[in-house]
Amino acid sequence: MRHLLLLNSYFLRYPKHLIGGVIFVVASVVFQTYPAIFIREAFGSVEVAIENGVTNELNQNLLKYGLLILLFSALRGLFTFLMRQTLIVMSRHIEYDLKNDLYAQYQRLDAAFYRKNNTGDLMNRISEDVSRVRMYLGPAVMYSINTFFATVLTLVFMFRVDVALSFWVLAPMPLLVWAIYRVSDRINKASHAVQEQQSAMSTFAQETFSGIRVLKAFAAEKAQSSRYKSASEKSYQVNAELFEINALFQPLMLLLVGLSTLLAVWIGGLGVVEGKWSSGVIAEFIYYVNLLTWPIASIGWVMSLIQRAEASMERIHQFLQAEPVVNGPANGYKPEHIRGEWTFESVSFVYPDSGIEALHDFNLRVEPGELVVLTGKTGSGKSTLVQLMVRSMDPTSGRILLDGVDLREWDLEYLRKQVAFVPQDAFLFSDTVAENLRFGNTSELSDLELVQAAQAASVHDDVLGFEKGYETVVGERGVALSGGQKQRLSIARAFLKKAPVLVLDDSLSAVDPKTESYIVEMLPKSVVGRTAFVVAQRLSVAPFASKIVVLEEGKLIEIGNHKELLENQGFYASLVELQSRRTRADAGEDHQTKNHGPFTENLR
Ligand SMILES: Nc1ncnc2c1ncn2[C@@H]1O[C@H](COP(=O)(O)OP(=O)(O)O)[C@@H](O)[C@H]1O
Ligand SMILES: [Mg+2]
Incomplete structure (x- = not known):
């Protein structure tokens, strides 16, 4: 986790979110755990009623516990909402900061760096790697805090009732964590393969579109189509694999949860028969098992999220550490006037x-x-x-x-x-002619100046020939320009820089x-x-x-x-x-x- 620790400085920028988030987690865990006691109490009232006959008191008790459980559920929902609102929002803020830092670094690095690194790789840093790190910043951190408090509180509640019974019920849990970790790992690997195949296919499609004229001229459509087909088949296979593992995941969880429930009923039932505790304890423990299921299941998932985020953060860190070969001095020469010698x-x-x-x-x-x-x-x-x-x-x-x-x-x-x-x-750039001409100019440029520069570069008449004149969008998302028009617009832009x-x-x-x-x-x-x-x-x-x-x-x-x-x-x-x-x-x-x-x- 060496590299993820570097993110701590980002967390510290949002102390309110972090502290608020922890408070909301604790509150939601308390409201989620406490109803166990209401369940036991309700069962207790029923037991009394079985011996003494149904009374008005029973009805009142059941209504009271029912309403309390409802109220606590609502409060738990509210705090869960607030928890997500603070912790997930915090992760989005940090993601934003991180992306800005990366972008600033892209701007700072020089030609030597860009000669060595390809565009796809650079794009991945700011998109895919950052989103993996965000999965750590948001969900992984949130579920870790939640799992910690939920587990501790549930264990405290359980042990207060009976230590031996608690151990019996908890016995299958480590197996559950291990199994889910293994499955999550496989799910991650498979979904990685799916993503990779996806991006390979979109690159392939993109190249087909850009090169469509060459493709048609060489009558290579059939060959290209069959290459695409084999890529889709590969995509189908990796997706099928992912679904297979996913399909395995849920039954596995249900099996282990079922095992814990079985033990709660069995061992708990023996205790009830011996008269050690009331039958409400069985219901209470079944409730605890359900409370523990998700936090414990999420440990495996969170661990694999963290591993992936660590690898991504390492790459991001490497990139942020890169130094441009060409660097300006700290207090560089900056004369008022330049002669140009x-x-x-x-x-x-x-x-x-x-x-x-x-x-x-x-x-x-x-x-x-x-x-x-x-x-x-x-x-x-x-x-x-x-x-x-x-x-x-x-x-x-x-x-x-x-x-x-x-x-x-x-x-x-x-x-x-x-x-x-x-x-x-x-x-x-994919922007209007006017914006392209203004590019790189800090001073306001009048329309007249734009026209004069365009005239000097002999491109004014061309621009007037476009549908919207200077407001025509050019480049990838607009009018395609000839090589000569591009050159002359670039010259006009340079003239305007004065x-x-x-x-x-x-x-x-x-x-x-x-x-x-x-x-x-x-x-x-x-x-x-x-x-x-x-x-x-x-x-x-x-x-x-x-x-x-x-x-x-x-x-x-x-x-x-x-x-x-x-x-x-x-x-x-x-x-x-x-x-x-x-x-x-x-x-x-x-x-x-x-x-x-x-x-x-x-x-x-
Ligand atoms: N990015 C580069 N990496 C390695 N060698 C380069 C690079 N750019 C140019 N060269 C080499 O440097 C020499 C000079 O190139 P260049 O300055 O572009 O010449 P000109 O502009 O006169 O055509 C050429 O031999 C070219 O192959
Ligand atoms: Mg040249």
Whole structure:
């Protein structure tokens, strides 16, 4: 239970619920146990009446005990209700806290963590693991408290009547606990298998839906259907197994309870015959057996709940302990004003998971307000370089400085706010166009500003073409956008961030050449006063750049402006030569895929 103990600090946040819950449990147990005495008394009155004949007193007594039992049942019900209202509600509060802590940790962890862990696993932490822990926080804790008090009080009541009889009646109980524990364990294992099969099937179905076009194109429906069929058969089997065990569970309980009742009647009856006690004692003990059944049966169930919660809590704890590789310093650098001067000093970067050296001894100095174009084949390290600028990861060796200060000395959140970054794979949320554009902006943005940014990114007309304009929902739950539209909306979003540094990572790759040249011609105006880094394969933007940097296999191989590099007659010059030879007849629609023709393949 080492890991579950970590939850104690959460319990302490709700002292009222915890103390109130215990009080209500005790109250409900008292009101539940006490009627045993009324039953014995009622039987006693009947015994007297058998000897002396029925009198008015008997009727009054029976009515009195009947009403008392009714009243106590009602009170017990009330306190049981209050017990659930405090303890189960407390568990829901803690579940909420725990989920928030997990979510905050998801946000805190960095790219290195997300490269290593898959989405399904991460989702499980916050959904399945938390709900198992909640079963401990709520039901397991509640039934434990209840079992404890109910057992203690019932035993006290029983022993007060007769110790030997109590032992006889209790004899089958340990067997009951053991049997139920074994069965619960099997039930848990089987229901785990059921859940796993369920989630495997829904993943399978989901993949079928997302890949339905490929599936149909390959005429693979039949094969897919038969795979689904065998998955359903497996699901049927595990469910059948679960039902089998469940079917075993109840008769087993009834058998052992019956055994205790039998002993109460038998041993108790012998005592009555000997004249040791009144016949009411038999009824009283049968009542005790019934009182003990559920608490004792729940021990096995609660133990298996606790075991599962412990395993889940261990996973949650591990995750909460994970530290991001990239961390901001406690009192980071946070200047009022940023100039936007970048210095790269022999920066090298090796991906730890693959061992690939994506950058090697890279040196560059960029003055405030410059427009820098980074180009080179696919895999030359361009994306790696720009990701280092927002500290998605840190250089393996060397350092990067902004305004003369090492990035690692900057306040991390503040640094990232200064850089409007459009990653290579543009991402939009399932929300309206307007909300997507506003995303990440703390300041209020007027509609006019949204329109201006959309115009600068040449996506305004596209948006007006949508049914609800800027209020159209895009993404998974809305209008499907072309790759180029996504890229241009992402660019508009970056423009709106009004950050002193702008970074576009291959953000025009799916935009058609005509629109591209429009954006490119607007770009110097859009980024005026900011330092901008534009990663590009196509070089339409290069003539506007103050510096063009050509990368190859992580090394800087050429640097200069358009004119200088043309005179240089190197890699860049041959690139431009190739691109200008290309006929750009295919202006118009956006390209869903990167359609550069054969020669640009050489650049990639
Ligand atoms: N997440 C990653 N893990 C391991 N290696 C990577 C990762 N991302 C990129 N690389 C490798 O680093 C090199 C540079 O990649 P990248 O910076 O994406 O190049 P570019 O953006 O110029 O196409 C490539 O060899 C690529 O395979
Ligand atoms: Mg890239």
